[in-house]
Amino acid sequence: MIGVTVLGATGSIGVSTLDVLARHPERFRAVALTANTDAERLAEQCRQHRPQYAVMVDPAAAQRLRALLADLPERPEILTGIEGLEQVAALPEVSYVMAAIVGAAGLRPTLAAAQAGKRVLLANKESLVVAGALLMQAVADSGAELLPIDSEHNAIFQCLPPHFSDGLARVGVRRILLTASGGPFRDWPLERLSSVTPEQACAHPTWEMGRKISVDSATMMNKGLEVIEACWLFGTDTDHIQVVVHPQSVIHSLVQYEDGSVLAQLGNPDMRTPIAHAMGWPERIDSGVTPLDLFSVARLDFQAPDFARFPCLRLAFEAAHAGGTAPAVLNAANEIAVAAFLEQRIDFPSIAAVVAGTLEALPCESVAGQGLEFLLAVDQRAREQAERLVVARG
Numbered sequence: 375m376i377g378v379t380v381l382g383a384t385g386s387i388g389v390s391t392l393d394v395l396a397r398h399p400e401r402f403r404a405v406a407l408t409a410n411t412d413a414e415r416l417a418e419q420c421r422q423h424r425p426q427y428a429v430m431v432d433p434a435a436a437q438r439l440r441a442l443l444a445d446l447p448e449r450p451e452i453l454t455g456i457e458g459l460e461q462v463a464a465l466p467e468v469s470y471v472m473a474a475i476v477g478a479a480g481l482r483p484t485l486a487a488a489q490a491g492k493r494v495l496l497a498n499k500e501s502l503v504v505a506g507a508l509l510m511q512a513v514a515d516s517g518a519e520l521l522p523i524d525s526e527h528n529a530i531f532q533c534l535p536p537h538f539s540d541g542l543a544r545v546g547v548r549r550i551l552l553t554a555s556g557g558p559f560r561d562w563p564l565e566r567l568s569s570v571t572p573e574q575a576c577a578h579p580t581w582e583m584g585r586k587i588s589v590d591s592a593t594m595m596n597k598g599l600e601v602i603e604a605c606w607l608f609g610t611d612t613d614h615i616q617v618v619v620h621p622q623s624v625i626h627s628l629v630q631y632e633d634g635s636v637l638a639q640l641g642n643p644d645m646r647t648p649i650a651h652a653m654g655w656p657e658r659i660d661s662g663v664t665p666l667d668l669f670s671v672a673r674l675d676f677q678a679p680d681f682a683r684f685p686c687l688r689l690a691f692e693a694a695h696a697g698g699t700a701p702a703v704l705n706a707a708n709e710i711a712v713a714a715f716l717e718q719r720i721d722f723p724s725i726a727a728v729v730a731g732t733l734e735a736l737p738c739e740s741v742a743g744q745g746l747e748f749l750l751a752v753d754q755r756a757r758e759q760a761e762r763l764v765v766a767r768g
């Protein structure tokens with residue numbers, strides 16, 4: 375029995391993870407489930423999956439969870455705060471940790487799982503964007519396994535040979551082709567973008583996801599964060615990654631080799647496929663996903679990304695290129711700007727403007743030899759600067 379901690383159990387990825395886990399009761403056991411404030415959903419999940427630990431980051435929500443589970447004969451131990459998250463990410467009885475908290479809030483528990491040598495199933499791309507060097511070093515030092523959950527990175531992982539960590543050039547890779555749906559506004563007239571509502575931005579044409587990543591997909595910041603994530607996961611740079619807009623979201627990414635071969639991974643757009651892949655790897659296990667029917671897909675389209683329409687994608691490439699603290703600043707500013715857009719404090723085009731303004735205001739610094747506290751301080755400064763820009767634009 376493999377013990378699993380699901381960080382962010384109440385979210386879109388968390389729910390899909392528990393669905394896959396429940397299909398294999400002889401193989402996996404939920405040891406710990408975590409959430410931020412949604413005590414009601416976490417209580418339902420505790421009743422179904424009977425974990426030993428439940429973490430509510432918010433102390434008031436933890437009290438609600440205690441009350442909601444009062445009648446359960448075998449109640450989970452209820453922990454709170456970020457310390458609770460770190461504790462359940464490193465439990466000895468846990469082998470796999472699904473890192474599915476949204477945003478930089480996922481960094482500390484993800485790092486704790488890596489330091490404890492777990493198989494880290496990484497959905498929380500923001501932790502690699504903020505602290506890529508630190509996280510990759512922790513994985514190398516502890517012997518942890520880092521398996522990508524993002525459908526694109528999981529596809530690339532599946533298309534690479536097992537020893538790709540020797541260097542992509544050494545295994546004959548020319549470049550990675552990272553696919554993007556282009557989000558809901560791919561074809562909208564540019565002048566209409568200032569009237570976009572949060573509901574329109576969250577109505578993704580092919581994927582059902584949490585609100586933050588849905589907005590990131592609409593601005594294509596999500597693809598920018600994924601470019602940075604791919605650089606860390608596959609030991610490459612932006613010159614060897616091409617973003618390809620592919621509206622059907624059937625090809626999840628491709629790897630182009632020196633001999634002219636291009637390998638792709640295809641499937642219906644359902645996150646249970648990459649989740650089951652990473653949970654079962656190197657075996658293949660059932661995910662519950664409907665098999666792909668190529669006849670109903672019928673056609674696959676590809677376009678180059680439009681950097682004028684999607685300035686966030688350009689900003690992310692620039693931050694990746696600059697390195698140092700730039701990706702952490704980009705990420706923090708984006709989190710503040712997206713939250714402000716969802717609260718209707720700024721309009722859709724202002725997301726990119728806030729991110730650009732924050733990057734301009736905070737000069738890029740080296741992260742060589744720096745630890746977590748330094749990065750968290752950078753993140754905090756960027757959030758404060760971005761908030762000032764939100765207020766100025768709001």
Ligand code: NDP
Nearest residue numbers: 382384385386387409410411412475476479497498583584
């Ligand atoms: P959701 O918003 O659906 O869920 C987020 C989860 O994180 C919830 O469990 C939430 O708890 C918890 N959470 C939120 N804030 C905090 C916090 N400050 N501290 C601790 N826990 C917190 O997000 P998604 O599932 O869509 O995305 C999760 C991650 O996976 C993101 O990094 C995203 O980029 C990545 N990802 C998602 C994909 C998808 O299809 N959804 C695809 C690929 C990657 P609560 O419910 O209590 O608020």
